[in-house]
Amino acid sequence: MENILSLLIWLPIIGAVVITFLPRDKEDLIRYTSAGFTGIQFIIAILLWQKFDPGNGAMQFMERYEWIPSLNISYILGVDGLSLPMVILTAMLFFVGVFVSWNIKKAVKGYFALYLLLDAGVVGVFLSLDFFLFYIFWEVMLLPMYFLIGMWGGPQREYAAIKFFLYTLFGSVLMLVGILGLYFTCGKTFDILLIMERAPEALDGALWWGMSAAKVIWVLLFIGFAIKVPVFPFHTWLPLAHVEAPTAISVLLAGILLKLGVYGIIRINYGIMPHEVYWFAGGLAFLGLVNVIWGGLCALAQTDLKKLVAYSSINHMGYSLLGMAAVVAAGAMNGGDLKAAQAGLSGAVFQMFNHGTISAMLFILVGVVYERAHHRNIDGFGGLASQMPVYTGITALAFFAGLGLPGFSGFVSEAMCFIGAFPVFKTIVVLSTIGILLNAAYFLWAFQRVFFGELNEKYKDMPEINGLELFTVIPLAIITLFFGIYPGPYLDIIKATMDQIIEKIAFVATYASM
C-alpha cells in the first residue's frame, strides 16, 4: 500500500485502456467494467481514509519520483485533510455516476472510456503536489469533459461544450503564466511544497510591470480557479454546460469539478501567497456576496428545472467564498480571532463537500423526471406528488437540503461560513442573508409548481422512481442527513490541516506592513 495514491490515479486510466480494447457491442460488459474500476477506486479511497492520521496536518502518503530533471519536474503526490475528503467524494460520485449513466445508449464504449479518464484527471488534481503534474491533470480533464458534453448532451451541446472548453482553457493559460512566474521567482522548481516555503520571501518586493509580483501572480492563478468555481463574472459557461450535459456529467460537474476551483484557491493561492490573502479577502467576500445574490436571483427566474439547480450551484459556491474570505479574521489587525477563521475556512471546505453531495442528488433527481417526461419545464408538470409519492418524498428531502434547512449538512456549513465571516465582513454577511431567502424561495416555489396542484393529464402514467435510481440517491441522502446532525467526523479530518493554513496566514500578518 505504499503507492496508494498512484493507485487511485492510475486505476481509472487502466480502466479506460481496458475499455478501449473491449468489443463495442458488449455494452453490459463495458458498464460492469466501469462499475468495477470505480468501485475498487472507491474502496481504496475508503481504505485511505482509514489509514489517514487526522491529527497530522502535513502531507501524508507522499510519493516522489524524478521526472524531467532538467526542468526540476517531479512526480509528487500527497494527501492532507483538505484533499482527502475531496478524493473520497470524487471516488464516490464517480462510482455512483456509473449507475446514473446506466441508461446511456449511444456509443457506450466511448462514453465510459472518457468517463474514467475524467476520473483520473480529477483525482490527479487533488493529489498532485508538483505544479507541472497539477497542470497536466487540470488540462486532462478538459478533453473528456468536452466530449461528454458535446456527444452525449442535449440540443445545444456543441456550443456548450466549446464554450466550456474555451473558458477553462483561457483560465488555465493565465494559470500557466502564474505557475511559470512562481517557477522563476522561487528558484526554478515546480515542487508546490518547496514553493510554499520559498515564495513569501522570494516574492517579497518583486515587481512585475511595476506592480507587486505576488499580487499579479495571485490574480493570474485566481482567475484560473475562479472560472472553475465559477465566480461571477466568469460563470456564464456553467448554466449552459449543466443544462446540456447528460445527467451523470452534470452530477460530476456540480459535485466535483466546481470544487477544484475552491480547492485550488485554498491549496495554491492561500498556501503559496498567504500574505496576499489579506489584500484580496475583501474582494473575495464581495465576489461571494455577488455569487450568492446573483445565483439566487437567476435561479428564481428559471423555467428549466436543471438550470435552476445549476444557478443554485453558483449561489451555494458563494457561501464557500465567503467562508474562505473569513480566514483574515486570524490576522492581528483584525483582532486575531482564530475561532472565526477556523469556522470560516472549515465551513468553506465543508460546504464544498456538502454541495458535492446535495447538488449530485438534485441533478440525479432532475435526471429521473427528464428521463420520463423528456422535458424539464418547471411549469410543464404539476401534481406529480400524487403520481410519484416516493420520488416526491426524496426530492423534498433534496430540496430541503439544498435550501439549507437545519438538520441537513448544508445548514451546518453555511452557518459556519456566516459565523466565520461575520466579525470581519459584517455588511457583506448581512446582505448575503438575502441569498438564503432567495435560496428558500426558488426551491420551494419550484417544488410547489412541480409536485402540487392538479395532476397534469399527460403524466398520469408516469412510472415511479426505480430501484437503480434510488440506489444512486439514497446513499447521498444518508450522508447529507448524517453530517447535518453530526458533522464531527468530517470536521475532525480537516481540522489539523485547516489549523495549519490559518496559522500560516495569521503568522504572516504579524509581520505585515499593512
Added chain:
Amino acid sequence: MTNLQSLEFFVPEIILVITVIAALITDLFLKKSKTDLIGWVLGIGLIVVGLAVINLSHVPPTTLFLDMIVIDPFSSFIKIVIILATLFVIVASWSNHELNDYRKGEYFTIMGIMVIGLFLMASSIDIIMLYVSIEVVSIMSFILAAYMKLDTRSNEAGLKYVIYGAFSSGVMLYGLSIVYGLTGSTNYFVIQESISALDTTASPALVMALLMIFAGFGYKISSVPFHFWTPDVYEGSPTTITAYLSVAPKAAGFAMIIRFFHQIFSDGNALGAGTVGSTDMPWPEILGVLAVVTMTLGNLVAIQQKSVKRMLAYSSIAHAGYMMLALPVISIDAVEAIMVYLFVYLFMNLGAFFIVITVKNKTGGETFDDYKGLGWKMPFVGSMMTLFMLSLTGLPPTAGFVGKLYIFKTLIGAGNSYYWLVLAGGINSVISLYYYFHVVRVMFFEGKRSDKITQPPAIMFGLIVGTAVPSLLLGLYWNPLISWVKDSLIFYTQIL
C-alpha cells in the same frame, strides 16, 4: 579549411548528390506505374545520409570550403529534423492518390535536391552561400508546388510561389548587397567585426539592410507581412508537399535566422544584445511585434476557413509566430526553445496532414463537410486527428504543450519586458483551440453514426502511428529530446 580537406566533412551532402543522380538515372528505365521505386532510392539514400550526419555530429565546429559553410552540432540537429520530415513525406507520397496521374521520378528527385539546399541553408556562414541555398530550396519548392500540372490550383500555387519568392529574394539580395557595401565581406564573422566597428552614420543603411534581409527570411518561415503566398500555395500543392513545406523549410529557415541575426548582429558570441550593432534600432521589440501579429493573424484567419487543408496552412503561420516569440530573446534558452518546438512541430503537423491525405483519398475532398461523422466511420483516424489537434493547440499531455512550455519559459525567464509576449501567446492558443476543435466537432458531433468501421490503408496507418506516438510521448517524457537539444547547442562562433 581548404576545399580538399573539407570533403571529408561533407560526406552527407556528397552521398545525397550521388543519391539524387542515382534516382534520376533509375527513373529513365522505369514505367510510370513503377516510379514509386525512386522513393525507395531516395529514402535509403537519406537513411545513409542520416547515419553520416550522426557520425559527424560530434565533430568540433569547423568551417568548410574556405569558410563558406560550417559543420557544428546545431546544423546536425537541423539536418536530422529535415531528414525525418523528408522520410515521412516520401512514404506518404506513395499513397497520396493526388499524384497517381503523374510520374513520381522527378518528384522524388527534386525533393532530394531540395534537401541539399536545406542542408546548406542550415549551415551557411557566408551571405553568398546563404543566398544560393535559399534559391535552391525555393526553385525546387516552386516545381513541387506546381507538380500536379493538370490541376489549375496546383499551377496557381506554383505561379504565386514564384512571384512572391522572386520578389522577396530580390529584396533580400539588395539588403545583402548593402551589408557587403558597408563591411566589404561576405563572411558572417568578418561582417560582425566590421559592423561593430561602424560609426553611427552608417545606421540608416544598416537598418534598411536588416529589414530587407528579414523580408527574405520572413518569406521562408511565412512570417507576417511576408506570408501572403502561404495559404494559396499550401492549398494548391499536393498535400504531401504542403506537409513538407510547412515543416522542412521552416526548420532550415529558423536555423538560418538564428545563425544570421544571433551571430552578426549581437556583439561577438555574447548572446544578449539589446539593440542591433551601433544602430538604436529596437530589434527585439520589432521581432516581438512581428511574432504577435503573425500568430494572431494566422489564428484569426484560420477560424474562417472552410477547408481543413487551408486551415492548417493558416495554422502553420500561427505556429511560425509562436516560434518567433522566442527570437527577441537572444539567449541560449531561446534557441533551445525554438529547437524543441521545431522538433515536436514536425510530428504533430505532419500527422495532421497525413490525416488530410487519408481523408482525401477516401472522400475526395478536404473541406470540413468531408470530415462529417469521420469519428464514427474511421474511429482510429478520428481519434488520432483529435490527438494532433490537441497537440497543435498545445494542451498537455501532448508534445505541443512542451514546445509552448519552453517558449513561455524562455520569455518569462528573460524578464519583465517579455511578459506581454507570453500573454499574447497564451491568448492565441486559446483562440486556436476554437478552430482546431472545429475539426473534432465535425468529426464526432456531426454526421450520421455508422456501424461500418474502416481502417486506413497500412501505409497511412503506419505513418499516423509514427507521428502520433511522438506527439503524445514527447509530452510525457522528453528527457532524451532535451538532452539531445542541449548537446546540439554548440555553434561555430569563433571570429575568423
